[in-house]
Amino acid sequence: MQTHFTLAQLADSGTAEAEKILRTCVHCGFCTATCPTYRLTGDERDSPRGRIYLIKDMLESGRDAGPVETHHIDRCLSCLSCMTTCPSGVHYMHLVDHARAHIERTGKRSVKIRLTRAALALMLPQAGRFRAAMGLAKLARPFRALLPPDLRGMLDLAPDRVHPRSAQEGPATFPAQGARRMRVALLPGCVQPALNPAINDAAIRLLTRLGAELVVAKGVGCCGALTHHMGRDGHGFATANIRAWMAEVEGDGLDAIIVTASGCGTTVKDYGYMFRDDPVLAGPAATVSALARDVTEVLVSLGLPEDVAAPRPLRVAYHAACSLQHGQKVKDPPRDLLRRAGFTVLDVPDGHLCCGSAGTYNLLQPELAGQLRDAKVAAIEGTRPDVIAAGNIGCMTQIGSGTALPIVHTVQLLDWATGGPAPDGLPAHTKAP
Template sequence: MQTHFTLAQLADSGTAEAERILRACVHCGFCTATCPTYLLTGDERDSPRGRIYLIKDMLESDRPAGPVETHHIDRCLSCLSCMTTCPSGVHYMHLVDHARAHIERTGRRPLPDRLRRLALRLTLPHPGRFRAAMGLARVARPFRTLLPRAMRGMLDLAPARIHGRTAQEGPAHFPAEGRRRMRVGLLPGCVQPALDPAINEAAIRLLTRLGVEVVVAKGVGCCGALTHHMGHDGHAFAAANIRAWMAEVEGPGLDAVIVTASGCGTTVKDYGHMFRDDAALAGPAARIAALARDVTEVLAQLGLPAGITPPRPLRVAYHAACSLQHGQRVKDAPRDLLRAAGFTVLDVPEGHICCGSAGTYNLLQPDLAGQLRARKVAAIEGTRPDVVAAGNIGCMTQIGSGTALPVLHVVQLLDWATGGPAPAAMV
């Protein structure tokens, strides 16, 4: 794609990166075949190619974001399916993140939208605030019909139960059983411990059983993804994590930084890019990004014990989270591990299509997210599974709100198969 940025514009590293990405696009349109929003709306502006044209025009003209650009870029899930499909290697994630920052910096949203986004930024990355907000949501549920449509969608996704603070939120140390094979740092997450602490509990049990010492470093918190992908600065959260993990790297040492929520993992693996212009943190950020692993990557490296017999024969529909299969390109490890544990793994039709969760997307775009959830649930239920397995808390919440099937994290099934307790949904 031909671009016409000025030298003054290219002096900004973000714009220079955007220009390099734009030039890689050859307008082939392969991305339109796998873009969830284009499949739903048929609008070229709701495809990656169409959004790339909107972003190019907006950035080149150096003008404030208008309602058209804002509308169609807001409707992008950032599922990154287009990056898997693209034959030219267009790094759409970095481009759309830059465009969203431009929109938030220069555009003017309607007041209700601004307030809704502000509420999400102020609550989701902070576990205590999130727990309080979910408590208010339960109180507000009887008055659902009196609330604006967008607020109803948020209430519908609010869980029936919120868990209190647990030891996994750190700082904490979990020694390896037997001979130590690895020492890893665990990202506890911000929303996940409140929604389903059983995920990290299962991961810790499984890892320590396999000879891994697990540490939740002092100062580790939100990865920064939720605010970063909304066009706001998530660097403060990321910087705190980098410093916390580097204290472990430079002290006792870390062999890996493990993440059990793939949406967070995609961002932690991108810390090197996020801090490329920070003289103090560029090196540490790149080092932490290189250490970052999805939990299934490490489990695949360690291997499960031989001769596993699952507690019961189960047909497991594996949902590949977009952030894992497209963002991190981790595709085989979760399936292989589930099979090694003795489960029958079912591939879900249209497995490359997003479920509609996408961070805050199901809260900000409930109509499109609801259509994608219905499509995903129908595909899953069509495989006649006993249980659904996934690797991201957002996907689990989204899919679980549309089906009566148990929805578990991959590590919960692996922990159960290797001697851990049965997940509550399976009792």
């Protein structure tokens, strides 16, 4: 793609990177075939190629973001399926993140939308605030019919139970069982410990059982993904994490930084890019990114015990989170581990398509998110599974809101197969093959 940025514009690092990305696009349109929003709307501007044109025109002109750019880029899931499909290697994630930051600075949204986005950015990254907000949501449920439709959607996603702070939120050290084979740090997350602490509890049991010493570093918190992908600055959260983990690296050392929520993992692995121009943190950020691993990547390295066996035969529909399969390019490890543990793993049709969660997307774009969820649930239920497994808390919440099937994290099944407790909600009986 030909570009016409001025030298003054290219002096800005973000614009210069955007220009490089734009120039790699050859207009082939392969991305339109795998874009969830384009499949729903049929509008070229809701496809990666269309959004790339909108971003190019907006950035080259140097003007404020208009309503068209804001509308169609806000409707992008950042599922990154287009990056998996693209034969030219267009790094759409960095491009759309840069465009979102420009829209956040210069775009004109309604007061209602601005307040909603500000409230989410204030609430979600802070576990204490999130717990308080979910408590208020529970009180508001009896008045659901009186609320506007978009607020009803947010209320429907709120859990029945919010868990109090636990040891997994640190700082803490969990020693390896037997000889120590590696030392790893865990990112507890911000929303996940409150919504489903059983995920990290299972990961801690499983990793220590396999010989990993696990630490939750002092000062670790939200990864910054939620605010960063809203066009807001997530560097403050990332800075705190980088410094906390580097203290561990420079202390007793780390072999890996474990992330159990793949949406967070994609962002932590991108810290090196986010801080590329920081004279102080560029090096440490690159070190942290190099150490970051999805939990299943480390489990493949450690290996499951020879005598591992599923306590009960289960048909498991594995949902590949977009942030894991497209963002991190981690595709085989979760499936391979589940099969190795003795479960029957079912491939979900159109597994490359997003479920509609996408961070805050299901809260800000409930209509499109609901259509994507319903399509995903139909595809999953068509495989006749006993249980759904996934590697991202956002996907689990989104899909779980549309089906009665139990949905658990991959590590919960692996923990169960290696001696841990059975995950809550598993069916009493399994389906015939």
